[in-house]
Amino acid sequence: MSDSKTITLELFRYHPETDSEPRFQSYEVPYDEDWVVLDAINWIKDYVDGSVTHRWSCRMGVCGSCGMMVNGEPKLTCAAFLKSYYPFPVRVEPLVNFPVERDLVVDMDGFMEKLRDVKPYIIRDDVNDTSQGEYRQSPAELAQYKQYSMCINCMLCYSACPVVGHEEEFLGPAALALGHRYNKDSRDRGKSERMEVMLSNEAMWGCTFVGECSVVCPKHVDPAGAIQQAKAMGAQEYFKRFVMPRGAGTKGAGASRGAGA
Amino acid sequence: MTTHQHDVIIIGGGGAGLRAAIAIAEENPSFSVACVSKVFPMRSHTVTAEGGAAAVIKPHDSLEDHIYDTISGADWLADQDAVERFVNRAPDEMIRLEHWGCPWSRMADGSVAVRPFGGMKIERTWFAADKTGFHMLHSLFQTTLKYGAIARYDEHFATRLLIDDEGRCRGCAAIELRTGTVRAILGKAVIICTGGAGKAFPFTTNGAIKTGDGMAMAYRAGVPLKDMEFIQYHPTGLPGTGILITEASRGEGGILVNKDGYRYLQDYDLGTALDVSDPRHPQKRSMELGPRDRLSQCFVKEMWAGRTISTKDGDAVHLDLRHLGEARIDKRIPFVRELARSYAGIDPVHEPIPVRPVVHYVMGGIDTDANAATNIPGLYAAGECACVSINGANRLGSNSLTELLVFGAEAGAGAARFAMENAEYNLSGLEAQTADERERIRRTYFSSPAKSGGERIAVLRGELHEAMESGAGIYRDADSLNATCTKIAELRERYARVALDDRTNSFNTELTAALELSSLLDVAQTMAHSARERTESRGSHQRLDFPERDDDHFLTHSLACHREGAEAPGIEYRPVTITKWPPGARTYGADSGLKRKPAGT
Numbered sequence: 001m002s003d004s005k006t007i008t009l010e011l012f013r014y015h016p017e018t019d020s021e022p023r024f025q026s027y028e029v030p031y032d033e034d035w036v037v038l039d040a041i042n043w044i045k046d047y048v049d050g051s052v053t054h055r056w057s058c059r060m061g062v063c064g065s066c067g068m069m070v071n072g073e074p075k076l077t078c079a080a081f082l083k084s085y086y087p088f089p090v091r092v093e094p095l096v097n098f099p100v101e102r103d104l105v106v107d108m109d110g111f112m113e114k115l116r117d118v119k120p121y122i123i124r125d126d127v128n129d130t131s132q133g134e135y136r137q138s139p140a141e142l143a144q145y146k147q148y149s150m151c152i153n154c155m156l157c158y159s160a161c162p163v164v165g166h167e168e169e170f171l172g173p174a175a176l177a178l179g180h181r182y183n184k185d186s187r188d189r190g191k192s193e194r195m196e197v198m199l200s201n202e203a204m205w206g207c208t209f210v211g212e213c214s215v216v217c218p219k220h221v222d223p224a225g226a227i228q229q230a231k232a233m234g235a236q237e238y239f240k241r242f243v244m245p246r247g248a249g250t251k252g253a254g255a256s257r258g259a260g261a
Numbered sequence: 262m263t264t265h266q267h268d269v270i271i272i273g274g275g276g277a278g279l280r281a282a283i284a285i286a287e288e289n290p291s292f293s294v295a296c297v298s299k300v301f302p303m304r305s306h307t308v309t310a311e312g313g314a315a316a317v318i319k320p321h322d323s324l325e326d327h328i329y330d331t332i333s334g335a336d337w338l339a340d341q342d343a344v345e346r347f348v349n350r351a352p353d354e355m356i357r358l359e360h361w362g363c364p365w366s367r368m369a370d371g372s373v374a375v376r377p378f379g380g381m382k383i384e385r386t387w388f389a390a391d392k393t394g395f396h397m398l399h400s401l402f403q404t405t406l407k408y409g410a411i412a413r414y415d416e417h418f419a420t421r422l423l424i425d426d427e428g429r430c431r432g433c434a435a436i437e438l439r440t441g442t443v444r445a446i447l448g449k450a451v452i453i454c455t456g457g458a459g460k461a462f463p464f465t466t467n468g469a470i471k472t473g474d475g476m477a478m479a480y481r482a483g484v485p486l487k488d489m490e491f492i493q494y495h496p497t498g499l500p501g502t503g504i505l506i507t508e509a510s511r512g513e514g515g516i517l518v519n520k521d522g523y524r525y526l527q528d529y530d531l532g533t534a535l536d537v538s539d540p541r542h543p544q545k546r547s548m549e550l551g552p553r554d555r556l557s558q559c560f561v562k563e564m565w566a567g568r569t570i571s572t573k574d575g576d577a578v579h580l581d582l583r584h585l586g587e588a589r590i591d592k593r594i595p596f597v598r599e600l601a602r603s604y605a606g607i608d609p610v611h612e613p614i615p616v617r618p619v620v621h622y623v624m625g626g627i628d629t630d631a632n633a634a635t636n637i638p639g640l641y642a643a644g645e646c647a648c649v650s651i652n653g654a655n656r657l658g659s660n661s662l663t664e665l666l667v668f669g670a671e672a673g674a675g676a677a678r679f680a681m682e683n684a685e686y687n688l689s690g691l692e693a694q695t696a697d698e699r700e701r702i703r704r705t706y707f708s709s710p711a712k713s714g715g716e717r718i719a720v721l722r723g724e725l726h727e728a729m730e731s732g733a734g735i736y737r738d739a740d741s742l743n744a745t746c747t748k749i750a751e752l753r754e755r756y757a758r759v760a761l762d763d764r765t766n767s768f769n770t771e772l773t774a775a776l777e778l779s780s781l782l783d784v785a786q787t788m789a790h791s792a793r794e795r796t797e798s799r800g801s802h803q804r805l806d807f808p809e810r811d812d813d814h815f816l817t818h819s820l821a822c823h824r825e826g827a828e829a830p831g832i833e834y835r836p837v838t839i840t841k842w843p844p845g846a847r848t849y850g851a852d853s854g855l856k857r858k859p860a861g862t
Contacts, residue, residue: 053769060504
């Protein structure tokens with residue numbers, strides 16, 4: 001590795017107070033084969049242009065902050081090594097399918113609402129007292145949902161998804177995977193409540209099963225698989241509505257109503 | 262004036278803050294709770310914790326053993342009443358989190374699995390593979406979405422605590438990042454849960470956001486920072502990046518070897534090296550399962566003896582996991598494999614991982630009592646930003662995640678009680694303080710003249726890092742600490758001339774970086790001054806010029822107090838609370854498994 005090597009970063013720039021249009025700005029950055037794209041952006045901000053705006057924190061692929069488009073692909077910039085691109089320029093843009101707040105920062109509000117909509121928490125009326133100990137959950141029951149619990153909310157899947165961009169009602173891969181995660185949790189009794197949301201209009205049915213979400217997911221959550229399973233589950237729920245009162249088809253939920261917390 | 266009013270304000274949305282929010286929402290359903298965070302809560306640094314969370318749950322374990330491990334691990338600097346409360350409440354809190362959906366790893370019978378951890382005599386560390394913090398944080402965050410009463414102020418950077426005429430804390434001033442608006446977020450009580458300050462050092466496992474903002478805010482408002490000289494180095498970080506390789510890798514049986522392939526820990530009073538095929542390996546409270554402070558100190562001694570391995574990112578030793586086999590590695594510590602492959606180009610199934618000690622955790626913090634209350638009425642603190650203290654001079658791995666729950670809940674309950682009993686406050690005084698704060702920010706960061714000749718944030722931060730690493734690291738002495746204190750004074754003076762490229766309002770992360778550096782300068786100063794005044798060696802604070810523990814003079818907490826107008830903190834002391842466990846020799850290895858009865862039982 002030589003000190004004199006450099007690599008070009010072309011950063012998407014947009015400032016809502018001063019710019020009517022976004023533009024690209026090029027920076028020459030020292031090339032270090034251990035550096036990830038995020039390190040190069042931080043170097044620019046620290047030493048060249050303090051106005052460059054991006055989000056980041058853990059630099060180890062688990063906080064989910066630093067997702068951006070790198071040469072047109074959604075990536076965690078802390079896991080995208082410069083050596084994969086060198087000696088060619090690296091073009092960095094904000095994640096697509098989101099409004100841009102400034103430079104590389106996108107507006108996450110829509111996702112935060114969709115996440116709340118899928119009720120991503122354990123729902124049950126008969127909550128045990130802690131003195132009764134933990135709920136038993138076998139390793140096999142854990143394996144039913146564990147993969148879907150690995151989502152770091154990095155939003156790469158929303159950028160990869162061809163439906164998210166044009167279908168407002170579509171809850172999107174991450175939120176649906178998390179809804180499905182709780183539906184598959186043996187401790188949960190809230191499936192019918194959750195399916196109510198997931199089955200409405202285009203919330204889930206909008207998915208055309210392109211599967212790009214699972215391709216780009218850095219944590220191998222497989223949202224496409226989750227949606228596929230949820231759709232199958234949803235079809236059952238849908239038909240059950242005609243023959244049973246709501247909730248009665250969900251394991252335990254009907255019987256435990258009113259038992260108190 | 263943009264003013265928002267709630268019942269309780271929580272600053273910080275990591276594990277402790279979210280636990281506090283849920284505690285209030287559950288116990289006081291009529292209350293409105295604000296959660297103010299400079300990031301989205303699920304980005305909080307709790308997310309990176311890997312190995313697990315300790316709580317007594319198995320029949321062969323006992324509360325008394327967890328208490329003794331914690332107190333001896335703390336080198337007797339922990340307050341014993343606080344440790345008792347912590348250990349006694351831990352199981353309930355962990356079961357509650359299980360009820361909220363945390364995907365704990367399980368035994369065949371469906372009960373939660375536990376693993377051994379450093380300094381713990383019995384395996385009691387609950388885990389979700391090796392992403393325990395991630396799962397705890399997301400479980401807590403997702404659970405908060407159940408409660409309409411929890412109002413989130415995501416990406417709001419709190420800069421100042423607001424104190425009413427009677428001296429009670431009633432909220433904070435915070436910058437809404439999206440617009441740059443400085444808002445008053447007011448409530449009847451406030452909880453700070455802003456995490457640690459590892460970013461005072463260059464080589465750390467800590468994320469970018471861990472800049473001690475809450476510690477600095479409390480300190481400036483008049484709360485002492487307690488035991489700030491105690492900084493935990495985790496013994497196994499990846500050279501270069503500082504990425505954490507969890508202690509769970511040693512809990513599962515991983516070993517540490519020097520350049521000769523020798524398990525050097527046996528030379529440092531940490532026990533005997535059992536063969537990895539011996540069914541008794543890994544032995545608890547022994548060798549690789551010794552406490553973090555001792556293991557990090559052993560590394561330095563090996564380095565001084567010339568027995569470490571040279572890498573392009575400095576000296577290292579080898580963490581060898583190969584004997585665990587691929588199946589066990591993938592099942593129990595898959596993230597270790599993923600991180601080592603991605604960031605070190607090493608597959609631990611086939612090669613040992615180079616590791617070195619890395620700044621990981623601040624034992625000290627905002628001085629609170631065992632109710633999470635500070636000396637300012639209405640102000641509470643919990644999590645890494647707080648010092649209760651249960652961690653003393655050295656925290657045991659897997660106690661901090663549990664601490665978030667126990668003291669987060671405690672702080673929530675305390676703040677809610679205070680809010681109920683002290684409901685009336687005067688809005689105008691608090692709004693005036695917010696207006697002052699807005700003006701201070703404008704004047705300090707946006708009105709300095711030309712950029713040229715000004716100080717650059719990254720340059721000042723780099724010099725602070727160098728001063729902390731060279732002078733206040735694993736081993737310190739009077740000379741090194743004096744030099745660090747002097748350097749910090751110089752940096753604080755130069756900070757007055759800090760110049761920003763960015764003078765705009767919307768999402769100005771150069772402004773927040775400047776504010777974070779200002780927090781770090783305050784917090785680092787308390788670390789260096791507290792370390793200079795403690796002329797003994799205890800736990801993670803090792804003085805080359807005072808190598809012995811000195812209980813006669815220093816069985817005390819240091820309190821770094823902000824003095825208006827003074828350049829440096831005043832350092833005061835308060836005795837440690839000793840109840841049933843008188844200070845003793847801190848032993849690991851063969852004799853550390855002896856049952857110790859508390860005095861008088």
